[in-house]
Amino acid sequence: MPKDKGHPVASHPVEDEGRRRLLKFGVHSLGAAVAAVTAGPAVAYLAFPLSHDTTTGSGGFVTAGRAARFKEGVPVKVDLLADKTDAWNRLEQVKIGSAWIVNTGGKLVAYSTVCPHLGCAVDFDGASTKFKCPCHRSAFGQDGKVEEGPSPRPMDELEVKEEGGLLSIRYERYKIGVPEKHVV
């Protein structure tokens, strides 16, 4: 048996180069076709979350409680419950997020508890009467403005609505770490 491995040798020296090229072309195109059967749909499949809402729940108004509950001077944190979908699951009345509610002269304002800096949950510090982020020392006034620390923008105000004595909040999540407020 001829032993000349390691060198590209045509098996039949007489075999014409055209035929060999055709076979090579066949190998490449069939190989690509066979791979595309899986690879093509796979791209659409993996990209599904780009074009579909796989998790929903925020966006609508959620009841936060009786408006009279929120007294002037002391911000109150409320948990917001709503129906939610998470891929294949449907969840009834689960916590979708929380908000701080501030009563300034009878006007109720709601701020998302998510710190615009890097997403930690902002606390209210009774001693300094400021909102303080426990992670990176951002501090905000009761008007939501940045007073200290690295936060790029004020606390995110959420839309509120009062109907029949009940306060509702439209809960949204905003892009974190940028000076502008965009819904994500």
Added chain:
Amino acid sequence: MLSKVIDWLDERAGIRALWHEAADEEVPGGARPRYVFGSVLMFLFVQQVVLGILLASYYSPSATDAWASTAYISDQVTAGWFLRGLHHHGSSAMVIVTVLHFFQVTFAGAYRKPRELNWLTGLLMGALVLGFALTGYLLPWDQKGYWAPQVATSIMGSMPGGEAQQKLLQGGSQYGNLTITRFYALHVFVLPLGLAGLLGAHLALFRKHGVTPPVLPQAELDRKMDRFFPKQLFLDLVAMAMTSAILVWVTFNTHGSELFAPAQPASNFVARPEWYFLFLFQLLKYFHGPLQIIATVIIPGAAATFLLLLPWIDKAESRLAKDRLPVLLGVCTLMAGVVALTGLAVAEDKANEKYQKDLVIAQKEAHFARELALKGVLPQGGDAVFENDPLVRVRRSFKENCSSCHAIDGIGGAEAVDFGDYNSREWLSAFVRNPEAPQFFGGTKHEEEMEPYPPEKVSDAQLADLVEYVLSLSAAPPKDLDAGKAQKGAAVYESLDCSNCHEVEAGRSAAAPNLLGRGSVKWITSVIQDSSQDPLFSSNAKMPKFASKLAEEEIVQLAQLIYSQQPYAVVAASGAEGQNVKASVKAEH
């Protein structure tokens, strides 16, 4: 540009030598179509791995999430049905090509010295392919995934000392979360690693010994010799492309892989294994009791031993088929047995009307469950998909509001009428015979009671006529109503003086309910709202008035539920919901 990158890589990694090592493999006697099966199997394995990874990026292995996530892949994710279908049918393709490869090797005598280890690693890989299938179809945790593997694990448990093994494999004495996680670990980690390892050994051994060429003089083989690249590889790719084309065709035609309703441990699903296990399934039918071990261990064990020992059983002088007739005959007999048993299993199921009927019901239920799953499945998972069915909510309402006095399906109080088979001919006959029987008004404290009509007063034939007449008065009489009997029944009605208490004309009321339009959804609705209103039970009414307690919509739904208990109910609700009244009802229990 590209050649520069290759040069750079070659200098450092020697990739050209690697390529030539693979591409310049000698194929003595020339490239042949019958050498393609091994390559096709390798291709299928790689494709299955890729598809498996893709599925794993959406699938969640737990008893609560497995079904819902599989339904999500099949019905919601873009191209999910297609990729899951390819993975499902790909396993069948692997079994088929494994068998073809096996035959090619057997007929070429490629198992003989010095290729015994090739043969053994090949057989082991064949067993692993079956292992993949067995662990794989449990994972969707649908009815089939729950019921079909039970046969395999139960067989395991029935063997001496098998109880502990079974517990170990399924993670407990029953199927549950741990069964899924264990099967998942086997299916996606253990088996692929095992198969990849064996494949590596198989290929290394193959490269050492080369293909098993036709029995020809060496000079002839040398003269016709090809290199693996490009001719044999081209043939291999043609075969892979054909396999792919068939897979795509089958996947489109079956719209992917079936997915039955979520696993329901209390149901009696018609469990059948995948088609390639049907021969074992059929074998089980012939051996009972203590003899079962013949079907589960002895016959399959003997066959496996025969195959494993083939290189040593074959003592023929040459590889020529005519010298190896006894061995080839043995292998063919074995395969013929497998084919015959598979055929018998298929034929028996085809002729089995009950199985066919159950299968249709199971498929309808599956369709319904998948439809409901589009709205999302509650976190309790699987079976909880039926909570999305409005009828299940109605049943819950029935339980809360009605079942302390009324029963459906034998569950509920006996203070008032039992709605089992409500308004059927049997129900009405029994009612007239004895209205104070416990399942009718026996438990209700009426001031005036309807008198019983025993056979002395009304013969069975007269009673049948009377019932037909009463049915003819309802708003939607049954389709098979016998008008002649109903007419005779009207005379019986008069002769028994039923009209002393009942009216049959619109708008007229009497001591007992007007029978016109009785039993319809509308009629039941008004009874639930206020049974004392005319022309219903008037002063005899004992039932609480629900008009002020429940929303009208809910009352109508309750009325529909009660109405649907009768055998000839015409369910007006939308198709899927209507057809599946019984299915969803069963699902809740």
